[in-house]
Amino acid sequence: MTITDRSRPDVGSEEVAQRLMRSAALKSHDPLVEIDWDAPLDPSLYGFSPEWSTLYGTDYWNELDDAARIDLTRHEAASIMSTGIWFEMILQQMMLRDQFLGRYEGQEFQWALTEIADECRHSIMFARGADKLVGRSYYPRKHVQHLSRLLNHIGNHEWAYGSILVAEEILDVLQRGCMDDERVLPLVRQINAIHVLEESRHMRFAREEMRDALAGAGRARREASGHLIAVVAYFIVTSLVSPQVYADAGLDRTRAKHEAKHNGHFHAMLRTSCVHLMEFLDECGLLTRNATRIYRRVHML
Amino acid sequence: MPFAITASCCSDAQCVSVCPVGCIHPAPGEPGFGTSEILHIDPAACIDCGACADACPVNAIFPVDKLAGPDREYAEINASYYTDHDDVPPGRAPYPFVPRLRAGLRVAVVGTGPAGMYTVRDLLGRTECEITVFDALPTPGGLLRSGVAPDHPETKRIQHGFDLALRHPRVRFVGGVEVGRDVSIADLEGAFDAVFLASGARRPRRLGVPGEDSPGVVPALDVVTWAGGVPGRDSSPIPELGSAGTARAVIVGTGNVALDVARLLTLRPEDLGRTDAADRALDVLRARPIRDVVVLGRGDSSRAAYTQAEFRTLHHVPGLEVRVVEADAPFVDSPPPTETRVTFLFGSSISRVDGDGPLTVHLDRAGDGTALAADLLVTSIGHDVEPFDELHHDPSGALRHDAGRVRPGLYATGWLKRGATGGIGANRACAQESVDSFLRDATDDALPPRAAERADLLARLKKSGAVVDLRGARAIDRRERLDGERVGRPRVKITSLDELLATARRRAPRR
Numbered sequence: 181m182t183i184t185d186r187s188r189p190d191v192g193s194e195e196v197a198q199r200l201m202r203s204a205a206l207k208s209h210d211p212l213v214e215i216d217w218d219a220p221l222d223p224s225l226y227g228f229s230p231e232w233s234t235l236y237g238t239d240y241w242n243e244l245d246d247a248a249r250i251d252l253t254r255h256e257a258a259s260i261m262s263t264g265i266w267f268e269m270i271l272q273q274m275m276l277r278d279q280f281l282g283r284y285e286g287q288e289f290q291w292a293l294t295e296i297a298d299e300c301r302h303s304i305m306f307a308r309g310a311d312k313l314v315g316r317s318y319y320p321r322k323h324v325q326h327l328s329r330l331l332n333h334i335g336n337h338e339w340a341y342g343s344i345l346v347a348e349e350i351l352d353v354l355q356r357g358c359m360d361d362e363r364v365l366p367l368v369r370q371i372n373a374i375h376v377l378e379e380s381r382h383m384r385f386a387r388e389e390m391r392d393a394l395a396g397a398g399r400a401r402r403e404a405s406g407h408l409i410a411v412v413a414y415f416i417v418t419s420l421v422s423p424q425v426y427a428d429a430g431l432d433r434t435r436a437k438h439e440a441k442h443n444g445h446f447h448a449m450l451r452t453s454c455v456h457l458m459e460f461l462d463e464c465g466l467l468t469r470n471a472t473r474i475y476r477r478v479h480m481l
Numbered sequence: 482m483p484f485a486i487t488a489s490c491c492s493d494a495q496c497v498s499v500c501p502v503g504c505i506h507p508a509p510g511e512p513g514f515g516t517s518e519i520l521h522i523d524p525a526a527c528i529d530c531g532a533c534a535d536a537c538p539v540n541a542i543f544p545v546d547k548l549a550g551p552d553r554e555y556a557e558i559n560a561s562y563y564t565d566h567d568d569v570p571p572g573r574a575p576y577p578f579v580p581r582l583r584a585g586l587r588v589a590v591v592g593t594g595p596a597g598m599y600t601v602r603d604l605l606g607r608t609e610c611e612i613t614v615f616d617a618l619p620t621p622g623g624l625l626r627s628g629v630a631p632d633h634p635e636t637k638r639i640q641h642g643f644d645l646a647l648r649h650p651r652v653r654f655v656g657g658v659e660v661g662r663d664v665s666i667a668d669l670e671g672a673f674d675a676v677f678l679a680s681g682a683r684r685p686r687r688l689g690v691p692g693e694d695s696p697g698v699v700p701a702l703d704v705v706t707w708a709g710g711v712p713g714r715d716s717s718p719i720p721e722l723g724s725a726g727t728a729r730a731v732i733v734g735t736g737n738v739a740l741d742v743a744r745l746l747t748l749r750p751e752d753l754g755r756t757d758a759a760d761r762a763l764d765v766l767r768a769r770p771i772r773d774v775v776v777l778g779r780g781d782s783s784r785a786a787y788t789q790a791e792f793r794t795l796h797h798v799p800g801l802e803v804r805v806v807e808a809d810a811p812f813v814d815s816p817p818p819t820e821t822r823v824t825f826l827f828g829s830s831i832s833r834v835d836g837d838g839p840l841t842v843h844l845d846r847a848g849d850g851t852a853l854a855a856d857l858l859v860t861s862i863g864h865d866v867e868p869f870d871e872l873h874h875d876p877s878g879a880l881r882h883d884a885g886r887v888r889p890g891l892y893a894t895g896w897l898k899r900g901a902t903g904g905i906g907a908n909r910a911c912a913q914e915s916v917d918s919f920l921r922d923a924t925d926d927a928l929p930p931r932a933a934e935r936a937d938l939l940a941r942l943k944k945s946g947a948v949v950d951l952r953g954a955r956a957i958d959r960r961e962r963l964d965g966e967r968v969g970r971p972r973v974k975i976t977s978l979d980e981l982l983a984t985a986r987r988r989a990p991r992r
Binding site for chain 1: 482487495498499501502528529530531532534535536543544547548549550552576577579581582602605606607608609641642645649650
């Protein structure tokens with residue numbers, strides 16, 4: 181039909197930033213005051229939906245009793261939150277660099293700082309959450325830590341925002357199901373709900389920044405960026421649950437690590453949840469052959 | 482300012498899965514999902530994050546302050562869903578059933594329309610199976626390619642996600658292979674651990690009145706596939722009557738397909754010329770042989786089968802006058818329209834069709850008889866499944882199955898399974914149900930053992946016929962889009978089978 185008058189989406193970072201600012205004013209959270217940090221943890225409740233445990237569905241899982249499973253998921257949740265902090269701090273640094281001496285009166289600048297502020301609060305929230313759950317936090321392997329320092333300093337444009345998007349999408353898929361799962365600790369459910377809600381705005385912004393950065397980009401650039409973003413995704417996924425988690429949960433670390441690595445259930449959960457991310461990357465021309473190979477290795481595709 | 486879902490919503494609920502606050506309803510599992518025409522965003526709960534708009538496969542979602550033209554009414558339509566329903570449950574979708582399967586499973590899917598492709602996506606997500614997808618045509622897409630109206634290009638965007646699935650390393654596309662003609666179901670069951678049939682329902686229902694076999698009486702599917710570019714349908718369904726003609730078409734049936742045909746016949750040539758309608762149809766319709774369309778519905782307007790969204794769309798077609806004659810109102814055959822007109826004549830049923838050249842369509846209305854002169858009579862009263870010799874069907878053609886399982890190892894999905902009802906999105910949950918049945922059989926060790934090698938079967942097919950692989954299909958797609966770009970159209974469809982095959986073979990050099 182001829183529609184000379186067409187509906188259109190927001191286009192460009194200024195329009196998107198403006199809407200997101202309004203959205204943030206409409207509904208934002210302060211986890212420090214909204215979450216009851218002093219409430220005791222019900223011992224019968226999980227740290228995460230069991231279906232999202234890296235061991236769910238394996239022989240090892242089937243041998244564990246409920247208490248062991250609960251303990252495992254609490255440690256896994258703490259590890260995922262720790263990975264969240266690590267990544268959010270990279271994100272903050274990349275965005276601060278991007279906006280340093282930027283257009284202060286622009287919506288993009290003001291939104292970017294809003295996002296950085298969100299991430300600060302999320303990091304504190306995760307830090308407290310991990311502490312309350314298991315009394316410790318987790319870190320990625322040393323060489324990954326060094327690589328991430330590099331990303332801090334040189335991540336730019338679609339590489340930066342692509343990495344941000346991938347990290348946030350992965351965390352989002354893990355946390356989303358737990359939000360309404362009555363078997364999960366209310367503390368974790370609240371943390372996840374706040375994160376999923378505020379993160380949705382960050383992801384919208386990251387997508388628009390990527391579209392902007394890639395407009396008119398040639399094949400060589402898409403190949404390079406596609407590959408780099410996939411590499412970042414690889415390190416995030418493989419850092420989510422530190423092997424130390426299994427030891428801390430009282431399990432045989434070697435056996436748990438092995439069974440988790442070959443756990444088809446976890447792979448399927450990741451794959452089904454990453455469909456939209458993969459479609460978006462494809463839309464941007466970033467799902468190159470090299471990138472596809474990497475995403476398959478970490479079971480995002 | 483919230484977002485709103487507009488007319489081209491396909492109801493497959495991908496938006497629901499990305500919404501951080503659960504403000505889109507009816508969601509899968511809720512009452513009304515599957516029957517509601519579109520999904521709706523709750524303006525009171527929407528936080529404006531735009532995740533739904535990004536995830537929507539048909540670009541149906543926009544911020545309310547960016548709605549324009551015919552979409553503006555959707556702000557109210559979305560909002561009023563929530564004032565009309567106060568029982569919207571927040572619920573959580575259960576986690577998918579993902580059992581442990583043995584390695585090396587091989588699955589065949591027959592049909593690459595939405596039914597087949599949602600099945601492929603579900604299998605890719607929940608299993609590690611290798612999937613071989615067959616289609617009778619060299620081009621994937623099924624009715625998404627050939628059946629969606631040319632003036633609804635947004636709906637076709639969902640093909641992008643399906644194309645991505647076809648490109649997955651675990652998926653192999655085999656085009657130009659028709660089950661029944663080139664390969665039997667038994668052959669497939671022998672070479673694969675499981676077979677999903679998603680071949681649709683394309684036997685048009687008959688009116689059952691005298692005269693319905695005259696030339697000039699055609700099923701809607703013929704008109705749709707002629708304009709949709711399906712190879713082998715070159716001849717125009719519109720009789721060429723010249724000055725002896727009435728410039729009128731009568732359409733029996735009030736579903737969305739009937740409205741699609743009505744618009745196809747009455748769109749301005751310059752508007753139709755900007756779509757992906759096949760050139761062979763554009764050549765005929767350019768002369769505007771039909772200007773007056775009468776759509777017949779048996780009951781009154783409250784029982785019309787079209788969706789409100791599609792009915793509204795009709796009112797926005799430039800130059801088209803829309804008239805509704807209620808079941809109890811008299812019908813006066815008025816003078817020809819200024820430009821084009823569609824008249825809904827409710828309370829009418831056909832008793833017989835006479836004539837050669839212009840037809841005389843005899844109607845029963847409120848106990849009286851009327852007759853309409855028309856060049857063309859299009860029947861749009863639904864479809865039945867074309868039965869497979871090898872399977873058990875009911876007399877109507879319906880396939881016998883249990884939650885998609887025909888027998889262990891053989892499953893059905895889409896219109897073949899449910900009958901020809903439901904839009905694109907309905908196939909998503911349908912595919913999940915059939916895949917669930919397969920997964921249960923696989924874990925219960927109920928799948929029959931493979932008797933033959935997939936490689937041998939595929940080699941045999943390649944040797945005997947005109948098989949097209951994904952590279953060939955993509956070469957066709959690229960050529961069609963490039964040809965379209967040159968003339969400001971989304972694509973120019975290749976409708977000759979020979980040319981399709983030649984394009985597929987002449988593919989672009991490897992990168």
